[in-house]
Amino acid sequence: MVAAPYFEKTRVLKMNEEYVLELQHITKIYPGVVALKDVSLEVKKGEILALIGENGAGKSTLIKTCSGAVIPTSGKIVVNGKEFSSMTPQLAAENGIAIIYQEFNNVKGLSAAENLFLGNPIKKGFVIDKKAMEKEAEKAFAQLNIKINPKTLVGDLTVGYQQMVEIAKAIKQDAKVLIMDEPSAPLTSAEVESLFKICELLKAKGVSIIYISHRLEEIFRLSDRIVVLRDGQYIKTLTTKESHVDELIHLMVGRDLTESYPERKKCIKEDEVVLELDNLSGNGNHDISLKLRKGEVLGLGGLVGAGRTELAQVIFGSAEKTGGKIIFNGKEIHPRSPREAIDLGIALVPEDRKRHGALLDISIKNNISMPIYKRISKASVINSKTEVDTANKYKKELLIKTPSINQDVKNLSGGNQQKVILAKWLAANSELIIFDEPTRGIDVGAKFEIYKLINALVESGKTILLISSEMEELMGMSDRIIVLAEGHMTGELKKDSFDQKAIMRMASAVVGG
């Protein structure tokens, strides 16, 4: 039915044979989005190549084309002179490409040795030969200077050691190119040191490494060359020794700000603090302190995994706080469930609209009424007139495009689903609305409508905490921006000093460890 997923031919060009892996003009188009646009890069034998870029720059998509997890729309992948139009997981393995993802591919209930031989165990007749595997594993670990007892269950190992088992597995399968996606993110600083040592060792053995990280100083310490991506496009390749942090940041964020954002009236009540966090810790965050005034849009910037969503969960009562205070309208609060937070006047428009935001199989009307059912019921019986009136009111106010409020939410477009979620919180009389990536996966026209709604909300006295990974949106919509990195606050900027580079620098700062 479909043509062969790849083609293969021996290359004649000798010139490029110093490269073990070449990506040539890779383009990946998803319906409505160009994720990668004509990206090329080359990896030399025995080098550590850093791949950097902002959230959504296309790093993950690009490396997934190497493993076969993403099929490029066009372009070529050349491995040791062999050309492929796309990879499959088997082809990648056969050609010596291995990827260490952030989520490990291991079986926690099996030993380190068994994980090393997963899918390919040493057998003695019909039974697996544990002794032989443990011996082999010991050798493999020794080669990489890893001190792990092969008999230990992988689930009992720390994240750092689990990662080492993954690396050892890749090397045992004869990987020539090892791709690591944010490998240092879950590690302690001591573990990061061990990781670096392993990387150096592999480099000396002639293995090439593509290293993805947002920690710029790691990249300066470890890499030989740096490739910068931005908005799905190749920007530049630099030799690490000859480059500088400022240059990198400039390349990562150096886009022209072209999009326009709707005008907003001045509506901040300087002396009315709605939300104050006082050294708040919990859910991966440490000592976050901030103040949010009535009518203000406070932007929360940072890279993916910086702890912004986690902070929102603590304020909304869906994750526990371990220290510090949340002060809402002058009173300290301890929301232990979303219900409690909602009753106090706090609302969350979550990042994952389909899984956490809307109840897809239920009507618009029911979705909007969900937080207020108790209020609109008498002796448990719903006052259906109030329910219908409320839904119709918000359908009109928020311009929800639907033939009927009885329509299931799954039948709406992304923008309209987002409006239903917002309607729910307006019906619940929320005062503080936390938006987590409110325009993700929403088309441009609907985005602008959401921005206008955000403006209308603050103008009517609501207060907004806006989490966004889109630099332009963050700068365009916020009155003030606070940046988080790895669970710590790394900076604050007022509107007149918004600057992409400053935000990027704060977002890639390494705090503690």
Added chain:
Amino acid sequence: MKNTIVSQVKDKAIWIVFIILFIAFAFANKRFVSPSNLFTIARQVSMYGIAAVGMTFVILIGGIDLAAGSIITVVNVVCAYLMVEMQFSMVAAVLTSLILAAAIGALNGFLVAKIAMPAIIATFATQIIFEGAAYLLSGGTPVYGFDERFKIIGQGYVGPVPVPVIIMALCFALGAFILNKTYFGRYFYAVGGNEEASKLSGIRVKGIKFLIYTLSGLFAGLAGIVMLSRTNSAQPTAGKGFEFDVITCVVLGGVSVSGGFGKISNVIAGVLIIGILTNGMVLMNVSSYTQMVVKGLVLIFAVGFDSLQNSGVLTKA
């Protein structure tokens, strides 16, 4: 337009199956359609219908209640024991037994909601516990010798209509009322559809689960009272296997085993189908083992249809 007609037909499909089966049995055996036999069927299914209301709620949130059968046994034995051995009045014995049934349901709710045990294991464990407990209490022998008036619940008539059928109808009405008119009924659908999103919309998901298992216990208890009155003696194995018939009725009635979808009106059809299948097969002298085979097959078809729909095989053009 076309879509709504298709979904309308799909929604009523179970009633069409019922009508076809009904006609088939009517042709196969003349006695089947006699008024007395039809009332017999209604009386026979009444216990299943009553318990099915609670089970509908449970399955609606993606759960299961395997303890329903042993709750029936417990209610049989305890209610009889209270009336015969403890000289409780009829009303006091019935109320005490119903409270006990609800308490067992609440225990299931506690295990599933608060301890976060998988429902299938939690209710399986309580099923075994209470089956054993009922046996211990009764000493393994039937208990009988109740007040004559107690028979009314299971054997009485109001005009031509048997009392248990009236009780069943009231339970169905109550179930439909809860699901369609009350706010916690809406919560059942929400929790069944997406627990996490429900929680983030302010629903106390654990509380809802607790409530549902308690209600399921209560409805099973009521079915147990009806059964005790019908048989006029408490058997220490009275409710054995009962839950499977109830689950079959509910699933056959189109309540999605993965939660979120289902209507009481269609569950009624599910209950009636099991009723006429059993009755029809008995009239045709089909052995009870063959009946088991047929019921198992019916269950596979019902759930299989649901699963295929979920996987999208049937919706693709």
